[in-house]
Amino acid sequence: MSPALHPVAQRGYLLVRRDGVLWGVENGAVEGLSRHGAQFRLAVGGAELGVDEVVGVVAELAVWPLTGALRRFWPDTAGGLAVHAEAPLVIVDPQRPPRALRIAGSEGEMSDGEGRH
Amino acid sequence: MAKDATESKNTSLTGLAIAFGVALSGVLLLLLNQGMNGAPGWSYNLFLLLAGVLLWGYSYVYRGQQLLHSRVAHGERVNTEAEKALVLALDRLRAGDLVNCAERSRELPGRLSGTFSHATSALDVLAQQIQASSVEVASAANAVNEIASELASGSSEQAASVVEITAAMEELARTASQIAENAATQAELAQRAEESGNIGKAAVEEAVQGIEEARKRIQGIASRAEILGTRSKEIYRVLDLITDIAQETHILSLNAAIEAAAAKDHGRRFSVVAEEVRRLAQRSQESVDSVRNLLDEFASSIRATVVATEEGSKEATRVLERARFAADAIESLRDASGDSARVAREISLATQQQNAASDEVVLTLKEVSHVVQRMADGLKQFSDTADRLNQLGLIIQMLAQSFHLASPHSLKHLAESWASDVRRRLGNWEAIERLLEDLVNQQPYVECLYFYDGKAGQVALTVNRQIIGDREIPLAVRAGEGFNERPWYKAAVQEKYPILTAKFVSLLSEQPIFTAAAPIYEKGELVGVLGLDVNLDSWSKI
Amino acid sequence: MTTAEPLVGTGRRRGGLSAGSHLLVQAGEYVCALPLRSVRRVLRALTVHPLPGATDELKGLAEFGGEPLPVLELSRLIGAPPGAKPAHPVTIVVWVGPQDARELVGLAADAALEVSEVQLTSVVAGEGGFVLGEALVDGAVVRVVNLEALGGDR
Numbered sequence: 001m002s003p004a005l006h007p008v009a010q011r012g013y014l015l016v017r018r019d020g021v022l023w024g025v026e027n028g029a030v031e032g033l034s035r036h037g038a039q040f041r042l043a044v045g046g047a048e049l050g051v052d053e054v055v056g057v058v059a060e061l062a063v064w065p066l067t068g069a070l071r072r073f074w075p076d077t078a079g080g081l082a083v084h085a086e087a088p089l090v091i092v093d094p095q096r097p098p099r100a101l102r103i104a105g106s107e108g109e110m111s112d113g114e115g116r117h
Numbered sequence: 118m119a120k121d122a123t124e125s126k127n128t129s130l131t132g133l134a135i136a137f138g139v140a141l142s143g144v145l146l147l148l149l150n151q152g153m154n155g156a157p158g159w160s161y162n163l164f165l166l167l168a169g170v171l172l173w174g175y176s177y178v179y180r181g182q183q184l185l186h187s188r189v190a191h192g193e194r195v196n197t198e199a200e201k202a203l204v205l206a207l208d209r210l211r212a213g214d215l216v217n218c219a220e221r222s223r224e225l226p227g228r229l230s231g232t233f234s235h236a237t238s239a240l241d242v243l244a245q246q247i248q249a250s251s252v253e254v255a256s257a258a259n260a261v262n263e264i265a266s267e268l269a270s271g272s273s274e275q276a277a278s279v280v281e282i283t284a285a286m287e288e289l290a291r292t293a294s295q296i297a298e299n300a301a302t303q304a305e306l307a308q309r310a311e312e313s314g315n316i317g318k319a320a321v322e323e324a325v326q327g328i329e330e331a332r333k334r335i336q337g338i339a340s341r342a343e344i345l346g347t348r349s350k351e352i353y354r355v356l357d358l359i360t361d362i363a364q365e366t367h368i369l370s371l372n373a374a375i376e377a378a379a380a381k382d383h384g385r386r387f388s389v390v391a392e393e394v395r396r397l398a399q400r401s402q403e404s405v406d407s408v409r410n411l412l413d414e415f416a417s418s419i420r421a422t423v424v425a426t427e428e429g430s431k432e433a434t435r436v437l438e439r440a441r442f443a444a445d446a447i448e449s450l451r452d453a454s455g456d457s458a459r460v461a462r463e464i465s466l467a468t469q470q471q472n473a474a475s476d477e478v479v480l481t482l483k484e485v486s487h488v489v490q491r492m493a494d495g496l497k498q499f500s501d502t503a504d505r506l507n508q509l510g511l512i513i514q515m516l517a518q519s520f521h522l523a524s525p526h527s528l529k530h531l532a533e534s535w536a537s538d539v540r541r542r543l544g545n546w547e548a549i550e551r552l553l554e555d556l557v558n559q560q561p562y563v564e565c566l567y568f569y570d571g572k573a574g575q576v577a578l579t580v581n582r583q584i585i586g587d588r589e590i591p592l593a594v595r596a597g598e599g600f601n602e603r604p605w606y607k608a609a610v611q612e613k614y615p616i617l618t619a620k621f622v623s624l625l626s627e628q629p630i631f632t633a634a635a636p637i638y639e640k641g642e643l644v645g646v647l648g649l650d651v652n653l654d655s656w657s658k659i
Numbered sequence: 660m661t662t663a664e665p666l667v668g669t670g671r672r673r674g675g676l677s678a679g680s681h682l683l684v685q686a687g688e689y690v691c692a693l694p695l696r697s698v699r700r701v702l703r704a705l706t707v708h709p710l711p712g713a714t715d716e717l718k719g720l721a722e723f724g725g726e727p728l729p730v731l732e733l734s735r736l737i738g739a740p741p742g743a744k745p746a747h748p749v750t751i752v753v754w755v756g757p758q759d760a761r762e763l764v765g766l767a768a769d770a771a772l773e774v775s776e777v778q779l780t781s782v783v784a785g786e787g788g789f790v791l792g793e794a795l796v797d798g799a800v801v802r803v804v805n806l807e808a809l810g811g812d813r
Contacts (some may be wrong), residue, residue, distance in 0.1 A: 073717035
């Protein structure tokens with residue numbers, strides 16, 4: 001992480017897990033949450049996201065922006081990175097929800113101006 | 118004739134008496150007249166009457182005389198014919214020809230014919246009974262012979278069986294002796310085996326104890342090896358810990374070097390310390406590796422030891438099982454040896470007893486053999502007697518056949534009958550030959566049938582192949598050479614009636630035969646002789 | 660600031676580190692040299708959480724000092740053939756990218772070996788990519804990693 005950038009403290013986040021990866025969604029960005037069988041459906045930024053587990057809600061998180069090295073090797077979109085309970089997590093960009101959380105068949109167009117290597 | 122003679126005599130005496138009386142009366146009357154008147158009167162008439170009576174009387178006597186003569190002559194003729202017939206009949210009777218004798222007897226007068234006929238009939242019956250009896254005697258003799266043969270055969274078989282049994286018993290006795298010897302040897306061997314079994318059992322028990330001890334020790338080693346294995350695992354854990362520490366130290370030293378590099382000149386001494394720490398970590402790691410290698414070898418040895426002890430323990434267990442099994446087997450063997458010895462002794466005793474019994478059986482069999490032999494000798498005599506009876510039957514049959522009987526069993530009658538059949542075919546030689554072929558198969562005892570024309574020297578001959586077989590008929594026989602001089606021909610011609618020859622050997626079958634022959638006459642002239650050869654082996658079929 | 664002593668041979672200099680000091684690490688079958696000045700820390704292998712959709716070089720995200728740390732697979736970065744399963748895998752936290760835009764990244768390696776001097780003048784240029792070149796250290800070939808190239812695209 002770039003020492004030049006300072007971590008940004010945000011408001012409360014909803015923590016969810018999908019395929020073993022921890023994700024954080026700003027509470028205000030959550031438009032809806034529903035159960036769908038064994039999964040949960042999360043409505044964020046007009047998109048419907050699928051998660052395996054709703055971990056919980058945290059009051060605040062220290063968020064670091066994505067580094068260039070990360071973007072180079074991970075082309076998906078995200079709002080930043082954070083750590084919770086000694087585990088790393090990815091912050092969801094409400095404007096551009098990540099493909100990794102989208103439900104199959106519901107992926108829309110995505111701006112990939114960053115992160116592509 | 119006596120009656121006629123008496124009658125004639127009486128008639129003559131009456132005539133003479135009447136004549137004398139008339140003559141006397143005439144004389145008396147004449148004298149009387151002369152004495153009285155001198156004239157013939159009523160006395161003369163009386164005389165004439167008397168003379169007439171006298172003439173009638175004389176004629177009566179004359180007729181009587183004539184009758185007497187004729188009767189006497191008839192009687193003489195009758196007597197002559199009767200005598201002739203009687204002679205002929207007696208002659209036939211002499212020849213045994215009861216058939217022609219009976220015919221001749223019919224020519225005899227009155228009661229003589231009936232009495233003679235009855236006599237010949239009785240004789241005929243007797244002869245037939247004798248003939249039948251002879252056949253029965255022969256049959257009985259054959260039956261006896263067969264029985265005797267069977268008995269003789271049976272006794273021979275018995276004798277042979279006795280010999281075999283005797284040989285078998287002697288062999289059995291020898292075998293029993295051998296068995297007794299073997300049993301004694303077996304008992305001795307069993308005794309030794311029993312002793313060996315005792316020794317073996319003790320040895321096995323000792324070995325079992327040793328194996329038990331070894332197994333316990335192996336188990337002890339295995340336990341200690343297991344403990345060592347546990348300890349080595351603990352050591353491995355310690356080594357892993359030390360490795361971790363060494364690794365941490367190593368990383369720490371690297372980080373120290375990094376910090377020293379960041380501190381530049383200020384971190385120089387620190388970098389030296391970091392380097393020393395790194396080396397220490399490296400040496401520790403090397404020591405750990407060395408100890409781990411040693412421990413690996415030690416653990417490997419321990420494992421090998423554990424495996425070996427396990428294998429050893431298993432093997433010891435197996436050996437122990439086998440040892441126990443061997444001990445049990447030895448025990449069984451020892452018991453079996455004891456039983457075997459006891460059984461061998463019993464066998465020896467039993468064979469000794471068997472030997473004694475076998476000897477007795479052999480003696481008894483020898484006695485049986487003597488008895489069988491005597492029985493065989495007796496049966497032979499019995500058979501000889503039966504043969505003699507058979508011969509006797511044959512003799513009696515031959516005697517009976519010497520009679521010509523009105524019976525199908527009479528050969529002379531048969532010859533005469535067949536001769537009549539031939540006579541009816543005279544002039545047709547082929548018919549005669551066919552007739553002979555038909556006739557020869559009608560009687561199973563006829564070996565050969567032939568008709569010989571002595572004048573023409575021609576012979577028709579046929580044989581019974583069931584008796585002759587495939588033997589060739591000699592050409593001389595077929596040609597009838599010397600038939601004129603054969604006894605059967607000459608006898609038949611001489612007797613003019615059916616005859617029977619004595620027995621002789623057949624040229625065809627080379628067996629004893631006799632011939633029945635009958636002459637054939639045509640208009641009183643001899644035209645040939647029919648002969649049939651009877652095989653003596655088949656005589657009882659007559 | 661001390662004067663850099665001239666390097667003699669390619670052996671390590673006792674008692675000091677120079678600009679040629681590199682951290683030697685095992686990555687697959689290759690030995691790689693990381694400039695010591697760019698190495699932040701050597702750690703036991705961190706727990707890495709894979710990111711879906713990432714390339715093969717990105718192993719995932721880890722936590723280092725309370726901060727998220729992307730971890731790259733060093734052997735894949737340099738194209739090293741895979742080696743035996745490492746007994747003591749490590750994560751080297753390094754600075755990547757240009758000096759004015761350095762980022763911390765974790766490099767997953769099979770083992771951290773030692774700090775050694777690599778004569779920069781003896782480095783033979785490589786085929787490009789993330790390998791700066793090859794050099795001989797104690798007779799063994801080491802590949803010098805170009806950490807500056809690992810940064811984000813400008």
